[in-house]
Amino acid sequence: MRWPTFWRRSGRTMRRLDPAWASACAAIHKTAFARPWGVNEVEQLISQRECISDAALTGSGKALLGFVISRLAAPEAEILTIAVDPAHRGKGVGHDLLNHHMSRIAAAGIKEMFLEVDEGNGPALKLYRAYGFQEVGRRPGYYSKADGTRATALILRADVS
Numbered sequence: 789m790r791w792p793t794f795w796r797r798s799g800r801t802m803r804r805l806d807p808a809w810a811s812a813c814a815a816i817h818k819t820a821f822a823r824p825w826g827v828n829e830v831e832q833l834i835s836q837r838e839c840i841s842d843a844a845l846t847g848s849g850k851a852l853l854g855f856v857i858s859r860l861a862a863p864e865a866e867i868l869t870i871a872v873d874p875a876h877r878g879k880g881v882g883h884d885l886l887n888h889h890m891s892r893i894a895a896a897g898i899k900e901m902f903l904e905v906d907e908g909n910g911p912a913l914k915l916y917r918a919y920g921f922q923e924v925g926r927r928p929g930y931y932s933k934a935d936g937t938r939a940t941a942l943i944l945r946a947d948v949s
């Protein structure tokens with residue numbers, strides 16, 4: 789099957805992430821993680837040949853709603869990050885983004901995906917489980933949180949087909 793490089797639904801456009809969006813990605817990333825990525829860091833990741841990155845844009849394509857970046861090491865890939873603008877969370881952007889991304893990952897010949905997620909991150913766990921991700925390991929105390937406490941990282945795995 790040939791997967792589209794972009795598609796539009798629900799007034800949103802899913803497409804390959806262009807490095808020009810690095811600054812907007814960093815701004816969204818900062819809202820979500822205790823150790824935010826800098827603009828250069830995001831730009832470098834997007835530009836790496838072994839990374840596949842996708843963007844959720846408004847229908848007009850003028851604003852970034854969210855993004856996802858995975859690193860490939862065939863036949864595996866790892867989702868490095870996925871984040872949605874806080875003003876647009878809970879509206880299906882994460883679903884649209886991951887659906888599009890997993891299609892592109894499959895088209896690249898990847899057979900299994902891995903990721904790490906905070907065990908307390910309910911929305912992310914719901915999203916990942918919808919795409920077949922299941923727990924295969926855990927790292928207690930892996931994340932340091934803004935309030936100084938530590939949190940357990942779950943390692944999730946999914947078949948890609």
Ligand SMILES: CC(C)(COP(=O)(O)OP(=O)(O)OC[C@H]1O[C@@H](n2cnc3c(N)ncnc32)[C@H](O)[C@@H]1OP(=O)(O)O)[C@@H](O)C(=O)NCCC(=O)NCCS
Pocket residue numbers: 820869870871872873876877878879880881882883884904905906909910911912914915918
């Ligand atoms: C995780 C994240 C990407 C999900 O994106 P989103 O656009 O909000 O997700 P969606 O609207 O597509 O919803 C995905 C699922 O989460 C649920 N969800 C969304 N927001 C929720 C909330 N505040 N509380 C509980 N569940 C929530 C939805 O109901 C949906 O579940 P369903 O499949 O059972 O219907 C987004 O919340 C985010 O950017 N979080 C901060 C960054 C982050 O934690 N990334 C993951 C790191 S591993």
